[in-house]
Amino acid sequence: MKKxxxxxxxxxxxxxxxxxxxxxxxxxxxxxxxxxxxxxHSDTYAVIVRSEKVTxxxxxxxxxxxxxxxxxxxxxxxxxxxxxxxxxDVMNTPGANANAVAEEVIALMLAxxxxxxxxxASTRAGKWEKKNYMGKEVTGKTVGxxxxxxxxxxxxxxxxGFDVKVLAYDPFLSAERAKELGAESAELGEIFEKCDxxxxxxPENDExxxxxxxxxxxxxKNGATLVNCARSGIINEDDLRELKADKGLRxxxxxxxxxxxxxxxxxxxxxxxxxxxxxxxxEANYNAASRSASQxxxxxxxxxxxxxxxxxxxxxxxxxxxxxxxMLAHLCRGIAGGHKKMKLIETSFYGSLKPYANWLLVxxxxxxxxxxxxxxxxxxxxxxxxxxxxxxxxxxxDTSKGYESSxxxxxxxxxxxxxxxxxxxxxxxxxxxxMISRINDFDxxxxxxxxxxxxxxxxxxxxxxxxxxxxxxxAGVNIDxxxxxxxxxxxxxxxxxxxxxxxxxxxxxxxxxxxxxxxxSCVNF
Numbered sequence: 001m002k003k004x005x006x007x008x009x010x011x012x013x014x015x016x017x018x019x020x021x022x023x024x025x026x027x028x029x030x031x032x033x034x035x036x037x038x039x040x041h042s043d044t045y046a047v048i049v050r051s052e053k054v055t056x057x058x059x060x061x062x063x064x065x066x067x068x069x070x071x072x073x074x075x076x077x078x079x080x081x082x083x084x085x086x087x088x089d090v091m092n093t094p095g096a097n098a099n100a101v102a103e104e105v106i107a108l109m110l111a112x113x114x115x116x117x118x119x120x121a122s123t124r125a126g127k128w129e130k131k132n133y134m135g136k137e138v139t140g141k142t143v144g145x146x147x148x149x150x151x152x153x154x155x156x157x158x159x160x161g162f163d164v165k166v167l168a169y170d171p172f173l174s175a176e177r178a179k180e181l182g183a184e185s186a187e188l189g190e191i192f193e194k195c196d197x198x199x200x201x202x203p204e205n206d207e208x209x210x211x212x213x214x215x216x217x218x219x220x221k222n223g224a225t226l227v228n229c230a231r232s233g234i235i236n237e238d239d240l241r242e243l244k245a246d247k248g249l250r251x252x253x254x255x256x257x258x259x260x261x262x263x264x265x266x267x268x269x270x271x272x273x274x275x276x277x278x279x280x281x282x283e284a285n286y287n288a289a290s291r292s293a294s295q296x297x298x299x300x301x302x303x304x305x306x307x308x309x310x311x312x313x314x315x316x317x318x319x320x321x322x323x324x325x326x327m328l329a330h331l332c333r334g335i336a337g338g339h340k341k342m343k344l345i346e347t348s349f350y351g352s353l354k355p356y357a358n359w360l361l362v363x364x365x366x367x368x369x370x371x372x373x374x375x376x377x378x379x380x381x382x383x384x385x386x387x388x389x390x391x392x393x394x395x396x397x398d399t400s401k402g403y404e405s406s407x408x409x410x411x412x413x414x415x416x417x418x419x420x421x422x423x424x425x426x427x428x429x430x431x432x433x434x435m436i437s438r439i440n441d442f443d444x445x446x447x448x449x450x451x452x453x454x455x456x457x458x459x460x461x462x463x464x465x466x467x468x469x470x471x472x473x474x475a476g477v478n479i480d481x482x483x484x485x486x487x488x489x490x491x492x493x494x495x496x497x498x499x500x501x502x503x504x505x506x507x508x509x510x511x512x513x514x515x516x517x518x519x520x521s522c523v524n525f
Contacts, residue, residue, distance in 0.1 A: 001025045002045040004296070005062075007034045008052055010071055011282075011289035018293050023300070038062050048292045051259065054078040059086055069296060071288035072097055072279060080310035080375070091299070091307045093291035095150045097279035101229050102154035104278050105199050108227055108252040112272055113138055138162050144191030145183065146212075147201035147230065148173045149371050149387070155199055156183045167191050170388065171333070172342045172369045175414065177389025185341060193219040197227065204231035207370050214239040217249070225250040229278050232256050232266075241269050254278055306379040317356045320429045325360040325407055326374065327434055327449040327525060329367035332411040332423045334523030335439070335455065341414040342368060344391045348408040350399075357394055364409055405429065406437065441487040442494040449525045451480070452502050456512065457519040460486055460493040464515050468495055471511045477501055492518065 004018055006028040018024040027041055034052050038044070038061035046067040047054065054068055056079055068078055070092040080090050111117060114135040122129050139162045145152045148170035156166045160182060168183035169191050178185040191198060198220070202208050212226075213236040220226070224247075228235060232255045240251065253270040254277060266273060279288070298304040305311075313319045347364065349357045358378035365381045366374030372384050385392050397403075406428035413421050426438040427449070436447045439455075447453070454472075458464055469479060481498040502524055512520035 002300070003027065003041060003043055003064075004046045004048065005037060005041050005044045006030075006048045007032070007037050008048070008050045008071075010048060010050060010292075011286045013286055014048060014071070014289035014293040017290065018296065021297055024296075034058060035061065046296055048289075048296075049078075050288075051077055054083070056082045059083060059088060067091065067296060067299065069093070069292045071285075071292045075309055084310045084312055088310075089299075089305065089308045090310045091295055091305075092309055093288050093295065093307065096288040096291045097284045098150040098154050100281040100284035101151045101201075101278040102158050103281075104254065104274075105155050105227055105229055106158050108229075108254070108272055108274075109138055109197060109225065112225065112250055112252055117272060138164065138197075140164065141196035142167065142194055144169070144186070144195035144198040145201060146170075146188065146191060146198060147203075147371060148178070148181070148183070149201065151229075152199075152201040153181050153387075155201070156181055167195060170369075170371070172371070172384075172388040172390055174341055174343055174389040180389070189216065189219060192216045193221075195224065196221060197225045199227040200230045200234060202230055202234055203371055203373075204233040205370060209233045210236045212236060212240075214243065217243050217247075220247060220249060223248045223250070225252065227252045229254045237265055237269065244269055304379075306377040308377060309373060309375040311375055311377065314356060314359050317353075317359065318429065320432060320434060321353060321356070321405070321407070322360065322363050324427050324429055324434045325363040325409070326367045328407055328409045328425050328427050328436070329364040329411070330525065331425050331436065331439075331449060331523055332409055333368050335423045335425075335519070335521050336411055336413045336421060337521070342388070342390045342411065343414055344393070344410075344412040345385070346393045346395060346408075346410040346412075348395045348397050348403075350397050350406045350408075351404040353405055353407060354397065360407065361392070361394070368411065403428070408438075439494065439496070442483075442485050442496075445483045445485065445496060447481070447483050447496055447498070450498075452499050452522065452524050454495075454497045454499050454503065454508065454511075454522050455520070456495040456515065456517045457492055458495070458515050458517045460491060464493070465495060467515050468497070468511055471507070471514060472497075472499065472503075475503065475507055477503060 002024050004024050004026045009030040015026045015028050018026050029037055038058050042062055043064050044062040045064055048069045048071055050071050059065055065088055068088060068090045073092055073094045075092045078090055083090050115133040119133045142165045143159055144167045145155055146169050148168040166183040167186040168178050169186055169188045173185055175185040212234055217239055250271045251269055252272045253266055254274050256264055259276050295307055313322055362378055362381045363374050366372050406426055408426040410424040424440055427436045434449055436445050436449055478500040479497050480500055483496040486493050503522055508520050508522050
């Protein structure tokens with residue numbers, strides 16, 4: 001019998017499912033200290049937690065521990081790296097709470113639109129301030145959803161009865177798939193400019209932290225409403241504070257830097273703030289509990305590990321190739337433009353990398369989408385691509401080309417309804433260093449993807465490199481390395497430069513105009 005410890009308030013369905021299976025002994029205790037329980041049950045095989053911290057000390061107290069399951073999506077309370085070093089797989093249950101969060105968004109919108117909270121307090125105090133609480137209707141408005149994964153899609157579905165127009169932004173969302181889900185695909189800036197309500201549903205990471213800033217908030221309609229049931233760090237609170245009063249914006253918030261008692265940084269700007277109630281429903285608790293139990297059974301009985309979030313590099317694969325796959329896709333995204341809609345991903349894995357195609361796809365999808373975690377599995381990657389309406393094709397490689405242990409990633413994006421753009425890059429690892437060997441038709445680059453790279457394609461003529469160098473120098477930017485090949489026709493040239501610091505988009509656009517560039521982009525690796 002395998003012992004499963006549940007040191008949290010979790011729906012009893014998990015315990016019942018595991019006990020009925022016949023292979024598990026389940027100990028569920030929500031009142032005792034987790035550390036004490038760990039010491040008392042040192043023979044524990046699996047732990048199912050909600051928000052409890054799973055620290056190295058906790059894991060060390062259970063030397064037989066092999067699996068930790070987070071009954072929910074986020075797993076930042078679990079030391080996944082230490083777990084990996086101990087041979088412990090960590091799983092989460094993404095999507096189990098999606099409907100609960102989607103309904104909370106609707107609840108916040110309606111409560112604010114009809115002044116439910118202040119009018120309740122006023123009426124309970126014996127007042128009759130009907131004239132002070134003139135509301136507005138959600139019906140007929142335009143609602144923007146930023147991040148169109150499981151939660152975002154359910155928000156759109158729940159809004160279906162309100163006769164609203166839904167605009168959705170997600171780099172992975174095709175226009176066709178958005179239409180199937182009752183939304184219209186839109187760019188990020190367009191959503192902030194056109195919508196009466198903007199609901200945020202993106203993760204917080206290096207790419208998204210502070211992304212909702214002055215440049216976007218300034219484009220919002222006067223009197224528009226911003227709803228954040230995602231992560232606190234995606235909003236630049238100071239920028240919101242600066243613009244909120246002048247534009248009459250409303251801000252409805254459920255997320256904070258820490259889920260704990262104490263002062264909250266948004267108290268002066270939030271019109272409604274609740275204590276991270278998104279997943280706090282009976283049904284969501286049941287779903288997370290049920291998913292936790294079924295995933296553990298599938299993991300043990302069928303070897304299904306799709307939701308393991310701390311997978312190590314497969315035996316036999318150099319970690320550098322995992323990073324290479326991620327960087328190649330990241331470069332494709334940067335060249336294509338980070339907000340373009342993905343239509344098709346094509347890959348080629350040459351030589352010794354061929355057996356690791358499934359693993360490497362996960363890294364590619366994670367680089368192309370902020371919403372997909374690179375520690376998930378191949379099945380989860382395919383499911384995500386299908387959900388977003390993005391096609392995937394892994395090409396059979398031609399060994400005669402001699403591309404030993406190299407990777408090619410092609411990404412096709414929508415320019416508009418009738419036009420598409422294809423970006424193709426190839427790379428390899430040389431003496432432990434990642435190298436970009438080709439970008440589109442520009443071959444034999446051998447460029448290391450580290451730091452910041454500026455990329456310009458232009459009609460070949462003398463003096464262009466000097467113009468670019470002068471513009472960068474005027475901005476205090478040094479060129480650390482450069483490649484300047486022609487394409488096979490000899491008509492176009494590529495200026496690929498490793499530069500000393502990150503630069504603003506305005507400078508890239510300025511240089512592009514100055515040299516009449518066919519393409520210009522800047523990628524931070």
